[in-house]
Amino acid sequence: MLSLEQVKQSLESAGQSHVLQFWPELCEVERDRFLQELSQLDLKGLKDHCEGAARSAASPSASLDQHMEPVPPESIGSVRKSDKDSLAEWENEGLLQISENRVGILLLAGGQGTRLGVQYPKGMYNVGLPSGKTLYQIQTERIHKIQELADRKYGSKCIVPWYIMTSEFTLAPTEKFFKENNYFGLEPSNIVMFEQRMIPAVTFDGKVILQGKGKLAMAPDGNGGLYQALVDNKVLEDMKKRGVEYLHVYCVDNILVKMADPVFIGFCVSKGADCGAKVVEKAYPAEPVGAVCRVRGVSQVVEYSEIQPETAELRGPGGELVYSAGNICNHFFTRAFLQDVAEKFKGQLKQHVAFKKVPFVDLCGNQVKPTKPNGIKMEKFVFDVFPFSRNFVVFEVVREDEFSPLKNADGAATDNPTTARNSLLAQHCHWATAAGATLLDEHGNTLPRTASASAGDSHPALCEISPLVSYFGEGLEQLLKGRTLPTPLILDEKRAKELQAQ
Numbered sequence: 001m002l003s004l005e006q007v008k009q010s011l012e013s014a015g016q017s018h019v020l021q022f023w024p025e026l027c028e029v030e031r032d033r034f035l036q037e038l039s040q041l042d043l044k045g046l047k048d049h050c051e052g053a054a055r056s057a058a059s060p061s062a063s064l065d066q067h068m069e070p071v072p073p074e075s076i077g078s079v080r081k082s083d084k085d086s087l088a089e090w091e092n093e094g095l096l097q098i099s100e101n102r103v104g105i106l107l108l109a110g111g112q113g114t115r116l117g118v119q120y121p122k123g124m125y126n127v128g129l130p131s132g133k134t135l136y137q138i139q140t141e142r143i144h145k146i147q148e149l150a151d152r153k154y155g156s157k158c159i160v161p162w163y164i165m166t167s168e169f170t171l172a173p174t175e176k177f178f179k180e181n182n183y184f185g186l187e188p189s190n191i192v193m194f195e196q197r198m199i200p201a202v203t204f205d206g207k208v209i210l211q212g213k214g215k216l217a218m219a220p221d222g223n224g225g226l227y228q229a230l231v232d233n234k235v236l237e238d239m240k241k242r243g244v245e246y247l248h249v250y251c252v253d254n255i256l257v258k259m260a261d262p263v264f265i266g267f268c269v270s271k272g273a274d275c276g277a278k279v280v281e282k283a284y285p286a287e288p289v290g291a292v293c294r295v296r297g298v299s300q301v302v303e304y305s306e307i308q309p310e311t312a313e314l315r316g317p318g319g320e321l322v323y324s325a326g327n328i329c330n331h332f333f334t335r336a337f338l339q340d341v342a343e344k345f346k347g348q349l350k351q352h353v354a355f356k357k358v359p360f361v362d363l364c365g366n367q368v369k370p371t372k373p374n375g376i377k378m379e380k381f382v383f384d385v386f387p388f389s390r391n392f393v394v395f396e397v398v399r400e401d402e403f404s405p406l407k408n409a410d411g412a413a414t415d416n417p418t419t420a421r422n423s424l425l426a427q428h429c430h431w432a433t434a435a436g437a438t439l440l441d442e443h444g445n446t447l448p449r450t451a452s453a454s455a456g457d458s459h460p461a462l463c464e465i466s467p468l469v470s471y472f473g474e475g476l477e478q479l480l481k482g483r484t485l486p487t488p489l490i491l492d493e494k495r496a497k498e499l500q501a502q
């Protein structure tokens, strides 16, 4: 820990002396804690950070819109447009890589889930499924299953390590949650949790904001903080030691996420890609998803908060959206590429500016909850490494199968607990009927066979299939064909055994 004198000098030379203005009022414990916090700060980089934030606030960076062009359709891989053989080939390739322990998963879970409005990490959220499972439990069970599928196909015993990036806000509760739940049966040494960095929020004139008299207003450095965190926490070394060559990176809130998706991994590996992104067709122009596109000829994502509405609304001759490739925050990276980013490019990542309402103490020491934005948070984005890729690929998947994010609280029009729950139930109902089951409602009436899962279905049958039974609808015929089953139906391992025995 630095001495008060050292911190004082550094703050002074960064033009941030006000940070210590309440020092005389702090008690011994508060002083210790504050000094600790300040010692951990990148005091050398503080001046640049604050000045950079103020500059960005004064002159927001020019929009990229006039340099954007869509990714040519022929260079997008697509589940819908590919034949069965190609899909099977990619899946086999993916499962082979998994079976040889060459695949890892990395979860971005350092966000604060402000829009959802819960005080705990989003992965711990229970959307109200019949089983009561949380997002974390669902994700863990999918890891169990994908390991089993790879083992069964290639006769090996494999491990898919799970790296979880947390932040100061989410590390302790996430650790506690997994521990309390016995890591949902995964080997704890194969779950590697690490923390991303935090950076101070700054006023429009470049002053670090004090959240309390002895506390800075800090926020995680965005999900692009991943690349620094990989270095800080020696994650790339861990991957190397385990022989992991490919990483599936994903965001915590998509209830349909295919963990270590073998089709996506197989697709990327067989194309020789070092970097890849999954997309879905955007549902509507203002949907809050980034647009995967080219800017000045280079593949990248233009975030939904940074694209002009007119550009998002552009339509082609057939009425289709020009920028329809919606980023679902599911990325593929080779370890070699991540190593390159860590060594050469991470310092070049763009800083994105967000204007936020940041609670603070005013000059008189009063706690203030602002009603309009008063501060700047600088964030890096995980996809901003795409331009450094040598072979970037895009893979379009079917929304109903793979994307239903939980962003907002119930009451919001979209992406809330109800839509997430319904998407999963609709998918499972579709799997069950496609496998030959007839489902009955609570009055014993036959429920219609669904031709496809539909996220828009507001009352799907209560049919939930545990990922421990089926990862993506496979293996259900032998359990369900020709059966008539009442709902609610929770097809877990126990029920599957009973059905098998009948």
Ligand SMILES: CC(=O)N[C@H]1[C@@H](OP(=O)(O)OP(=O)(O)OC[C@H]2O[C@@H](n3ccc(=O)[nH]c3=O)[C@H](O)[C@@H]2O)O[C@H](CO)[C@@H](O)[C@@H]1O
Residues within 6 Å of the ligand: 108, 109, 110, 111, 112, 165, 167, 196, 220, 221, 222, 223, 224, 225, 250, 251, 252, 253, 288, 289, 290, 291, 301, 303, 304, 326, 327, 328, 329, 380, 381, 382, 383, 405, 407
């Ligand atoms: C920058 C980014 O990726 N944006 C994508 C993100 O937007 P969106 O704005 O929804 O991103 P979120 O704020 O939900 O963050 C995405 C993920 O990153 C994690 N996180 C966030 C901030 C942070 O400092 N640390 C951290 O780990 C979150 O926990 C979450 O798992 O998901 C959408 C799909 O759902 C995409 O269309 C957006 O293009």
